Amino acid sequence: MYHSFQVTLTAITASAPRQRAAFSSALAALCPGAPISRASALHLIRCGEDELPELLAAARAAKERFKPGVITYSRKVFLPLTNLCRDYCGYCTFRRDPSDAGAHTMSPDEVLTVARAGEKLGCTEALFSLGDKPELIFPEMRQTLRRLGYRSTLHYLEAMCELVLRETTLLPHPNPGLLSAEWITRLAAVSPSMGLMLETTNASLLASGAAHDNAPDKVPAKRLRTIEEAGKQNVPFTTGLLIGIGESLEDRVDTLLAIRDLHERYGHIQEVIVQNFRAKRAIPMANSPEPTAGEMLRTVAVARLLLPSVNMQAPPNLSAPYDDLADAGINDWGGISPLTPDYINPEKPWPHLEQLRLRTEAKGFTLRQRLPVYPEFIAGVIARPGLLSEKLRAAANDHGLAKLKRTA
Numbered sequence: 001m002y003h004s005f006q007v008t009l010t011a012i013t014a015s016a017p018r019q020r021a022a023f024s025s026a027l028a029a030l031c032p033g034a035p036i037s038r039a040s041a042l043h044l045i046r047c048g049e050d051e052l053p054e055l056l057a058a059a060r061a062a063k064e065r066f067k068p069g070v071i072t073y074s075r076k077v078f079l080p081l082t083n084l085c086r087d088y089c090g091y092c093t094f095r096r097d098p099s100d101a102g103a104h105t106m107s108p109d110e111v112l113t114v115a116r117a118g119e120k121l122g123c124t125e126a127l128f129s130l131g132d133k134p135e136l137i138f139p140e141m142r143q144t145l146r147r148l149g150y151r152s153t154l155h156y157l158e159a160m161c162e163l164v165l166r167e168t169t170l171l172p173h174p175n176p177g178l179l180s181a182e183w184i185t186r187l188a189a190v191s192p193s194m195g196l197m198l199e200t201t202n203a204s205l206l207a208s209g210a211a212h213d214n215a216p217d218k219v220p221a222k223r224l225r226t227i228e229e230a231g232k233q234n235v236p237f238t239t240g241l242l243i244g245i246g247e248s249l250e251d252r253v254d255t256l257l258a259i260r261d262l263h264e265r266y267g268h269i270q271e272v273i274v275q276n277f278r279a280k281r282a283i284p285m286a287n288s289p290e291p292t293a294g295e296m297l298r299t300v301a302v303a304r305l306l307l308p309s310v311n312m313q314a315p316p317n318l319s320a321p322y323d324d325l326a327d328a329g330i331n332d333w334g335g336i337s338p339l340t341p342d343y344i345n346p347e348k349p350w351p352h353l354e355q356l357r358l359r360t361e362a363k364g365f366t367l368r369q370r371l372p373v374y375p376e377f378i379a380g381v382i383a384r385p386g387l388l389s390e391k392l393r394a395a396a397n398d399h400g401l402a403k404l405k406r407t408a
Contacts, residue, residue, distance in 0.1 A: 023047050030058055033065055035260065036305045041253045045302045052294065059301035059329030062308045067331045071360050072370040075353070075402070076125035076335040077118030077170070080343045081106050081157060084141050085131025087215035090284040091245055091277055094344050095131055098140035105144050111160050114340065115168045121338045122405040124395055125372040126170040128157060129343065132177030132217040154183055161190040165391055169405075173238075173335075173372035178217050181229045188235045192373035192381045192392050193270060195238030198223050201258050202251040211245040211285065224258060231266025236377035240273030240313070243299055244291040252299055256306045263310060270374045271311040271332065274300045276318050278345055293319065297328045304329025311374055316356065317348040326363040332370070333360075368401055375400025 026040035036044070047055050082105040085095035096103035115126050135141040135153055150156040154176060161172035172191040179187070179196075187194055201220045205212045212218040230237045241255045256272070263269035276291045291299075296319060304312050313332040316322035336350045351359075360367040373381055373392070378400045382389045397403045 019043075019046065019048070020051070023051050027054060027058060030305070032062075033308055035308055036302075038253060038257060041256070041302050041306055042250065044305065045249050045253060045298050047298065049294065052297065055301050056297060056327045056329075059304040060327055062304050063312070063329040063331050066309055067311075069364075069366055070368050071326060071331055071333060071363075071365045072368045072401070073333040073353075073356065074125045074335045074370055074372055075121075075123045076127045076173075076337050076340075076372070077114050077123050078335070078337055078340040078343055079106065079111055079114060079126055079128050079160075080104075081111070081128050081130040081160060082134060082141070082153060083131060083343070084134035084138055086134055086137045087132055087217050088213070089215045089218065090211040090213065091242075091280075091288075092344075093280050093283055093346070094129070098138050105141070106160075107148075108160065108163060112163060112167055115164045115170050118337070118339050119168050119170055122369075123337070123339065124169070124171060124369070124402045124405075125335060126161075126164045126168075126172045127335055127372070128161065128172060128174040128176070130157060130174075130176055154179075154187075158186055158190060161187065165190055165387060169391070169395060171372050171391060171395060178222055179226050179229070181233070184226070184230050184233055184235060188233060189384075189386065190388060192371070192388060193236040193238065193377070194230070195271075196223060196226050197242060197273065197275070198227065198239050198255055198259060199242040200245065200247045200251055201255045202247045205246050220258075224262070227259075227262055227269075228266070231262055231268040234266070234268060234380055236270040236373050236381065237268050238271040238273065239269060240271075240275060241299075241303075242275050242277060243295065244277030244289070245285070246288075253302065253306070256303050260307055260310075263307070268377075269307075269310055270377050271313055272303060272307055273313045273315070273334065274303050274330075275315055278318055278348065280347065293324070297324060300325060300328035300330060315342075315345075317342055317350050318345060322351065323359050323363060326360065326365060333367075335372075369404065370401050371395055 022043040026043040044055055083094055083096045157176055164170050164172050173193050174191055175195045203220050227239055276296050279290055300314050311332050312330045313334045314325045314330050315334050357367045
């Protein structure tokens with residue numbers, strides 16, 4: 001056993017200089033404004049604690065070349081249209097079966113009430129989150145939809161996006177799960193942007209006991225197909241990865257590369273989210289380790305260097321302290337609500353907006369409020385005539401950010 005320990009220690013000691021050399025080589029190969037290679041990304045994401053400041057400095061410099069001096073956020077209301085879902089992900093506390101406590105599908109009146117309350121608080125985004133096609137396995141959801149007068153959850157979502165668009169100044173941003181080409185077209189008529197987290201390209205997480213066991217809508221190829229179809233239709237799209245669900249460092253890099261490949265082909269990825277798993281009671285992964293702060297910083301920094309000209313976001317309510325994420329290359333804090341909780345992570349409240357402003361400024365950046373669609377994508381949405389175009393024109397200022405509203 002002593003001999004085995006000596007061999008292992010010798011191997012680690014010998015590999016350390018090689019790892020440092022590989023890191024230094026990858027850092028030296030950085031070309032301003034150009035994305036790094038897979039090999040460089042793998043060297044950088046494995047960097048040691050003593051090398052992390054150099055990685056963060058490179059990522060922050062890349063962010064500053066892309067969008068200097070500013071970090072944005074979207075002031076939103078979170079609308080959990082239905083928490084019934086046919087997927088049973090090992091990390092999710094949002095989803096419910098119809099018999100579970102807290103199972104709920106919002107009525108049109110509830111949707112409008114929350115949207116109007118958010119409007120009074122200066123919100124510009126109505127974020128619709130919902131389970132993926134729950135009517136396919138739950139007769140209770142089919143009954144609810146019949147009572148409401150809709151054929152499917154997606155038909156109901158479409159109608160609620162149109163209701164919010166027509167009756168308020170908020171702009172819908174739906175996250176409805178997998179979508180066909182037809183449904184992307186339909187939802188794009190009532191929302192300026194939409195989203196679907198890729199999460200990972202590692203299909204082995206669909207195996208029994210893994211994070212995506214019994215989650216048919218989490219097949220990576222299917223999710224990539226939805227994101228690609230949005231690209232074919234020039235729909236501004238938000239996606240990203242979820243770290244800490246059983247994937248490897250190579251998986252994280254490959255997930256980012258899959259997103260980069262689609263963006264290089266279609267130019268429609270408006271935002272990439274790097275989100276960290278948080279353990280909770282009463283989930284299959286309750287005892288799974290959460291990603292460390294260092295892992296989060298490394299992943300965000302490498303994401304920025306892989307995608308130097310794409311908006312990069314990390315949720316501030318899932319990291320403590322969240323300030324350091326500003327050093328890792330993000331240029332956006334994501335959606336923050338002054339009204340509604342984060343229904344996906346209800347135990348993690350949003351930071352107060354004044355606190356967020358002060359902490360952002362302490363890092364050397366100005367905080368600005370954006371719309372659910374980023375400024376560089378607005379022209380394409382406005383080019384489509386109709387109510388959506390009119391509402392978006394009215395909501396955007398001359399820089400494509402949110403017109404500041406006088407709040408109640």
